Amino acid sequence: MRLQSNEIGPKMQELKVFSDWILAIGDGMIDNSVAGNEKVEIPDDLLIKDFVDPISAIVKSTYPDFINCCNDIGYIQQRAILAPTLDMVESINEYMISLNHSSEKSYLSSDTICSSDQTYSSLEHVHTPEFLNTIKCSGVPNHALTLKVGVPVMLLRNIDQSTGLCNGTSLVITKLGNQVIEAKVLSGHMAGQKVFIPRMTLTPSDARIPFKFQRRQFPIIVSFDMTINKSQGQSLSHVGLFLKKPVFTHGQLYVSLSRVTTRKGLKILVYDDDGQITTAAINVVFNEVFRNLF
Secondary structure, rough: OOOOOOOOOOHHHHHHOOOHHHHHHHHOOOOEEEOOOEEEEOOOOEEEEOOOOOOHHHHHHHOOOOHOOOOOOOHHHHHEEEOOOOOOHHHHHHHHHHHHHOEEEEEOOOEEEOOOOOHHHHHHHHOOHHHOOOOOOOOOOOOEEEEOOOEEEEEEEOOOOOOOOOOOOOOEEEEEOOOEEEEEOOOOOOOOOOEEEEOOEEEOOOOOOOOEEEEOOEEEEEEOEOOOHHHHOOOEEEEEEEEOOOOOOOHHHHHHHOOOOHHHHEEEEOOOOOOEOOOOOOOOHHHHHHHOOO
């Protein structure tokens, strides 16, 4: 946790209450726990409740006045929306890109079955490039990557650690070329540095894919919104937590809440299992994980 405050007295007490609440969620010390899952009641001041379109609502709360601030690097680098699953992340990122009035450019990947796969000879006839193009998985950009100048992105591979180009580095697009993408580093000791991103050959490690294939694409993803798991290590002044679907792995709720540096910078939109707006979020905590540490 990286909670920050320059206040004293009552404000410090408020910060401590918020900090203790987040820590209790991480430790699984909230009531109403059932078989590792518990429902956490979200304080009213953190909730987004009155809206028509949920995506528009979470965007407005996290990126207020985006149209006028979309070219402000300081504004962009301190904000992110977090969600548990890739489909929610993609929907929000597509919406955010549509709000940016710059010209867009789409990059298509080249996808092939890995020749090292023992079943290569048979798979190359079954899994055509067109089929491989449809595969979406964590840690690899999609076949079609649509970008605009001013859009924040995150690196998915190490390129050059000496220039700060590591897996997880935050960047903002400054120029879209045909062979390389120019960007500016947003985080780390190289913040503000201009860098160039080439295409790379990426092999997904997703265990759900029963064969090996490789995708040649720029190793970046749009990061207005990112998965909760991808947000680890981030420290942000404004976080929107979009829980249209609940968290599903140990500690995810704690990770998402602990990215924000102040209480006033956190807003949460949460649905129940019936698709209705609710005030309680699922928290997955397996206490045996903590017991095994000692």
